[in-house]
Amino acid sequence: MGSSHTVAVFGAYGHTGRFVVAELLDRGFVPVLTGRDAAKLRAFAASLPGPEADVRPAAVDDPAALDRALAGAAAVINCAGPFASTAAPLIEAALRAGIPYVDVAAEIEANLDTFAHFADRASAAGIAVIPAMAFFGGLGDLLVTAAMGDWTTADEAHIAYGLSGWHPTAGTRTAGTVSRERRDGRRLVYGNGRLEYRDDAPPILRWAFPEPMGVRSVIGEFTMADVVTVPSHLAIPEVRTYMTVEAARDLAAPETPAPAAVDDHGRSAQTFLVDAVVRSGGEERRAVATGRDIYAVSAPLAVEALHRVLTGRTKAVGVASAGAMFDAPAFLRALAPHITLAPPGVTGAADPAGSIADLPSTEASEAP
Numbered sequence: 001m002g003s004s005h006t007v008a009v010f011g012a013y014g015h016t017g018r019f020v021v022a023e024l025l026d027r028g029f030v031p032v033l034t035g036r037d038a039a040k041l042r043a044f045a046a047s048l049p050g051p052e053a054d055v056r057p058a059a060v061d062d063p064a065a066l067d068r069a070l071a072g073a074a075a076v077i078n079c080a081g082p083f084a085s086t087a088a089p090l091i092e093a094a095l096r097a098g099i100p101y102v103d104v105a106a107e108i109e110a111n112l113d114t115f116a117h118f119a120d121r122a123s124a125a126g127i128a129v130i131p132a133m134a135f136f137g138g139l140g141d142l143l144v145t146a147a148m149g150d151w152t153t154a155d156e157a158h159i160a161y162g163l164s165g166w167h168p169t170a171g172t173r174t175a176g177t178v179s180r181e182r183r184d185g186r187r188l189v190y191g192n193g194r195l196e197y198r199d200d201a202p203p204i205l206r207w208a209f210p211e212p213m214g215v216r217s218v219i220g221e222f223t224m225a226d227v228v229t230v231p232s233h234l235a236i237p238e239v240r241t242y243m244t245v246e247a248a249r250d251l252a253a254p255e256t257p258a259p260a261a262v263d264d265h266g267r268s269a270q271t272f273l274v275d276a277v278v279r280s281g282g283e284e285r286r287a288v289a290t291g292r293d294i295y296a297v298s299a300p301l302a303v304e305a306l307h308r309v310l311t312g313r314t315k316a317v318g319v320a321s322a323g324a325m326f327d328a329p330a331f332l333r334a335l336a337p338h339i340t341l342a343p344p345g346v347t348g349a350a351d352p353a354g355s356i357a358d359l360p361s362t363e364a365s366e367a368p
């Protein structure tokens with residue numbers, strides 16, 4: 001185990017990796033920049049404020065280089081896709097180093113692989129491995145977990161993504177191609193307590209988002225990583241995710257440009273509203289979060305998770321999703337000002353049970 005403030009970031013020069021490095025620096029951590037391209041790592045290190053960061057190039061097919069990259073680090077955050085190629089080698093390296101692993105994978109299959117292949121070993125080693133600790137997979141799981149409250153089971157969970165638009169990064173496009181190839185072009189739906197492959201087109205539905213977004217057309221069964229993270233620890237046989245039509249069209253269009261920075265933090269102008277609804281019998285509960293830039297907000301999600309692991313504020317060991325590993329209401333509140341949680345009295349697809357701010361926390365203290 002290395003210094004509690006030193007964190008290796010694999011894929012540090014990538015779009016999300018840069019946000020993660022900035023968040024680590026803001027919170028007093030010392031990032032070690034690692035990844036496949038030595039020139040990009042050095043150029044990125046030169047652009048950072050303060051003393052030049054430690055640069056350690058490594059390829060995922062070189063275990064010795066990965067071991068050198070993680071030497072002395074307290075944890076590693078994997079920001080480099082496609083995660084179908086990078087997650088397993090980085091988790092292996094983390095297990096050899098005896099340090100926690102966090103990634104921002106939105107790839108359904110890669111996340112399934114992490115649970116399937118590393119659950120027993122990580123648990124036996126007492127090491128936290130947290131996949132999908134990002135906007136997709138992580139935030140939705142936290143919202144559903146918070147909305148569940150004292151429920152131990154529910155009939156359905158619905159997560160609707162209200163994005164103002166979606167300018168995908170090159171990494172997002174590559175990861176999508178890898179996932180489509182792995183499932184032979186089929187789509188996935190989580191129903192009847194299992195993942196099911198479908199060959200038909202997803203439905204177009206209407207979703208009543210909270211104001212000011214209101215009723216919007218959404219792609220139904222637009223399946224994201226939440227169908228891995230939520231069922232991994234919650235007894236909910238139906239987990240469905242939805243995406244605003246405009247954002248889905250942006251993602252599908254090859255001419256849609258990559259996200260462009262519009263502020264000093266490098267964030268784009270994109271905004272989001274995530275509406276999570278759980279249903280049990282005739283009762284519904286909801287948790288809602290809003291914010292800006294789905295890539296940028298993945299950084300505080302990943303770094304907050306890492307900080308909580310390193311300070312012992314966890315509920316599980318081994319491979320676990322955000323909702324299983326952490327006190328969900330406390331974690332969500334800690335994300336301010338990066339996200340805004342819905343106030344009491346919000347209206348929309350389901351009758352609210354109050355805001356996340358009203359939900360009880362099991363933590364003795366939420367101080368960072």
